[in-house]
Amino acid sequence: MKHRLMIVVLLALTSGFIGTGNARESRNARAESVAGVFDYYVLSLSWSPTFCLTHQNDTQCSGKGYGFVLHGLWPQYAKGGWPQSCGPRVPLTAAERAKGLTLFPTPKLLEHEWSKHGTCSGLGAMGYLQASDKALGAVKIPPQLQPLNSSYYFEAEEIARLFRQSNPGIPDKGIAVICSGPQLSEVRVCMDKDLSFSACGKGVRTQCRAGEIRVPPVR
Missing domain, CATH: 1.20.5 (Single alpha-helices involved in coiled-coils or other helix-helix interfaces)
Structure with a gap:
């Protein structure tokens, strides 16, 4: 028993x-990631000269003199994390690719961003590219951070402040500065689904060391 x-x-x-x-x-x-199901966007602007320090053979690093370039427009969850690689994944058409190459510095980056992030926008490829164009046009690059011919040094908070000065609608918690070691790597601006400036959600924050960081010159 x-x-x-x-x-x-x-x-x-x-x-x-x-x-x-x-x-x-x-x-x-x-x-699971579902197209169109997210809370806000992060517009990621990459400082091309820093990328080119470690990717000298990339086509954007062939003396084109880029400063900030579009890394991507990323759907995000307010509580942290993001959707990615949402189905159905449809290849870009010739017209969509041509539009994308007016925004992204290389075909490789365009394809990657559409596949990983754009598919989750729920807008379709052309809609996503038009949204990226609108978001990119909404952000004014501070004159102090236009393409430079020699290295400059700023603290991360100073870079964020310069962006807020040039874009008064960006709230205090609506921007993040990202570094690669001692160099400026990216600036990330948070936007709502209507592409107006907004506060960032959980996990989107400045990631740089204390003190001054280097902003490398153009290549």
Whole structure:
């Protein structure tokens, strides 16, 4: 009798563990990336000279004199994280590719950004590219951070302040400065779904060391 009772208990416990696992998998399934289901955008502007320090053979690094370039327009969740690679993934048409190359510095970056981030916008490829164009046009680059012929040094908060001065609608928590080691790498500006400036969600914050950071010259 005791032996039979132990078997029943073990079976019940095993069923409980299986149920817990199924519930966890179900939660994960509901959290899968779905096109159009997100809270806001991050417009990521890459400082091309820093990228070119470690990617000298990339086509954007062939003496074109880029300063800030469009890295991407990224759908984000307010509570942190982001959707990516949403289905159905449709290849870019020739017209969409031509439009994209007026915004992104290289075909490789265009394809990557559309596949990973653009597919989650729910706008379709041309709609996503038009939104990227609108977002890019809404941000004025501070005159102090136009393409430079020699290295400059700023603190990260000073770079954020210069952007807010040139773009008065950006709130205090609506911009993040990203560094690669001691160099400026990116500036990320948060926008709502209507592409108006907004506060950033969880996880989007400045990532630079304290003190001055280097802004490398154009290549």
